[in-house]
Amino acid sequence: MAEAHQDVPAVPTVEVAELLPKLDGGEKILILDVRNDDEFAEWKLETRKPFETTHVPYFDFIEDAEGSIAKVPKGRDVVVLCAQGGSSEMVVDMLGEAGIPSRNIKGGMVAYGDFLDPVKVPLTAEEQARFEIWQINRRGKGCLGYVVRSGLEAVVVDPARHIGWYEAFVGKLGARIVRVLDTHVHADHVSGGPALRRKIGVPYFVASGEEFELKQDVTPLADGEELRLGGTPGVSIEVRILKTPGHTPGSTSYLVGGKYLLSGDTIFVASVGRPDLGGHVVEWGQALFKTLKERIATLPDDVVVLPAHYASLEEMRADGVVAGRLGDLRRNVPEMQIATAEEFVEAVKAAVKTPPAAYTSMIKYNLGLLTADDEKIGEWELGKNQCAASAKKRMAIPTE
Amino acid sequence: MAFKKLDVRGLKCPIPIVKAKKEIDQLTAGDQLEVTATDPGSVTDFQGWVKTNKHTVLKEQREAKDDTGRDVYIHLLERIK
Numbered sequence: 001m002a003e004a005h006q007d008v009p010a011v012p013t014v015e016v017a018e019l020l021p022k023l024d025g026g027e028k029i030l031i032l033d034v035r036n037d038d039e040f041a042e043w044k045l046e047t048r049k050p051f052e053t054t055h056v057p058y059f060d061f062i063e064d065a066e067g068s069i070a071k072v073p074k075g076r077d078v079v080v081l082c083a084q085g086g087s088s089e090m091v092v093d094m095l096g097e098a099g100i101p102s103r104n105i106k107g108g109m110v111a112y113g114d115f116l117d118p119v120k121v122p123l124t125a126e127e128q129a130r131f132e133i134w135q136i137n138r139r140g141k142g143c144l145g146y147v148v149r150s151g152l153e154a155v156v157v158d159p160a161r162h163i164g165w166y167e168a169f170v171g172k173l174g175a176r177i178v179r180v181l182d183t184h185v186h187a188d189h190v191s192g193g194p195a196l197r198r199k200i201g202v203p204y205f206v207a208s209g210e211e212f213e214l215k216q217d218v219t220p221l222a223d224g225e226e227l228r229l230g231g232t233p234g235v236s237i238e239v240r241i242l243k244t245p246g247h248t249p250g251s252t253s254y255l256v257g258g259k260y261l262l263s264g265d266t267i268f269v270a271s272v273g274r275p276d277l278g279g280h281v282v283e284w285g286q287a288l289f290k291t292l293k294e295r296i297a298t299l300p301d302d303v304v305v306l307p308a309h310y311a312s313l314e315e316m317r318a319d320g321v322v323a324g325r326l327g328d329l330r331r332n333v334p335e336m337q338i339a340t341a342e343e344f345v346e347a348v349k350a351a352v353k354t355p356p357a358a359y360t361s362m363i364k365y366n367l368g369l370l371t372a373d374d375e376k377i378g379e380w381e382l383g384k385n386q387c388a389a390s391a392k393k394r395m396a397i398p399t400e
Numbered sequence: 401m402a403f404k405k406l407d408v409r410g411l412k413c414p415i416p417i418v419k420a421k422k423e424i425d426q427l428t429a430g431d432q433l434e435v436t437a438t439d440p441g442s443v444t445d446f447q448g449w450v451k452t453n454k455h456t457v458l459k460e461q462r463e464a465k466d467d468t469g470r471d472v473y474i475h476l477l478e479r480i481k
Contacts, residue, residue, distance in 0.1 A: 039444065057452075059414070059417050059445060062417060063452040083413065086414055090418075
């Protein structure tokens with residue numbers, strides 16, 4: 001059985017892109033999760049409607065095929081999930097031999113973590129005639145990037161490292177990428193910005209602040225500067241550069257058409273950015289407070305905040321977009337109501353959690369100070385860092 | 401008592417466990433098998449597997465670098481019955 005697995009004909013599969021909308025819509029699909037207990041506990045699929053899961057680790061199928069197969073509910077639409085799609089493929093094959101049809105989620109949690117879901121941000125009719133904004137939702141990580149198109153030109157903001165996807169996507173919109181922007185030096189994922197710049201030769205911008213060495217080829221942008229996007233007579237939109245230090249010293253927000261604020265990790269729909277990732281929580285916390293009180297405070301209530309992250313799908317609106325009206329955030333986000341810098345710093349200090357170890361590597365990588373192959377980057381981004389850190393702690397202790 | 405080594409570098413799950421089980425099945429009580437893997441997921445996978453497998457224990461796990469500088473995870477298994 002075991003060795004034969006490598007030569008078995010392809011089993012039925014389902015792509016993450018096909019499965020997620022079905023689960024979101026509440027289709028009755030049973031997910032048989034065959035990862036080990038730790039991985040199962042640490043990282044789960046998140047969908048808009050709850051789904052049913054049965055958890056039986058794949059090595060149980062290897063040890064006790066019959067007993068494990070018996071745990072799989074009968075007569076259900078079963079899809080099998082593992083970390084990378086290999087163990088689930090084996091289990092689909094075993095179930096098939098036992099007469100239980102099922103499908104393998106191709107690429108497993110890795111594919112889920114890499115999956116990019118473009119969602120169109122609703123605009124007014126007048127705005128639609130001039131531009132469009134797409135929120136690129138990396139569901140598995142809760143990361144949000146953006147594509148803003150006007151006429152034949154598009155800017156990409158906070159791209160993930162899957163740069164071919166952005167080229168194809170913008171191509172389908174009938175435009176070309178003319179500029180790539182990052183809102184800040186990301187810590188939780190590898191930016192696709194520098195790679196896109198190298199590949200298509202367009203200006204790229206990210207700011208690190210003076211504390212950090214930045215070895216990326218950037219085209220500097222000044223606070224208040226306006227980029228005009230269009231390329232077709234009469235059709236254009238301006239993107240204003242707003243320096244919003246705090247989450248990081250170089251954090252920059254982009255205000256599209258005076259109304260849509262690509263806020264990076266400065267403000268989210270349900271919170272504000274954590275200013276502790278650089279180890280200077282007091283200084284950066286004070287900077288973030290200043291940004292909120294002096295910068296964000298000057299923007300009208302009608303501004304639509306389009307952040308770079310969300311923590312839960314509850315932050316997603318019914319139309320699938322993660323966004324909030326600034327006026328609502330002012331009323332609802334507790335951190336935005338704090339009156340003094342001292343109280344604000346105390347509040348953010350209290351919320352500080354130890355960041356995953358790989359964040360340091362990813363910051364260095366994004367600054368251009370470190371290189372790594374795709375496999376290593378995949379481990380960092382997967383939260384394998386958490387596993388590596390926890391793996392270290394929990395490694396079996398030598399006996400005698 | 402035999403001491404065997406199994407190299408599963410570059411292989412992803414389920415292959416490290418599948419191959420280790422195959423080797424362990426050939427051994428007798430007291431024999432040891434040292435598995436060298438590159439998949440970080442193998443750490444918790446081996447811990448989980450020995451809970452299900454009734455005749456194998458995990459004596460030790462450690463991280464190291466192999467001769468090509470790659471991070472490897474070494475799992476020392478012992479057949480107990």
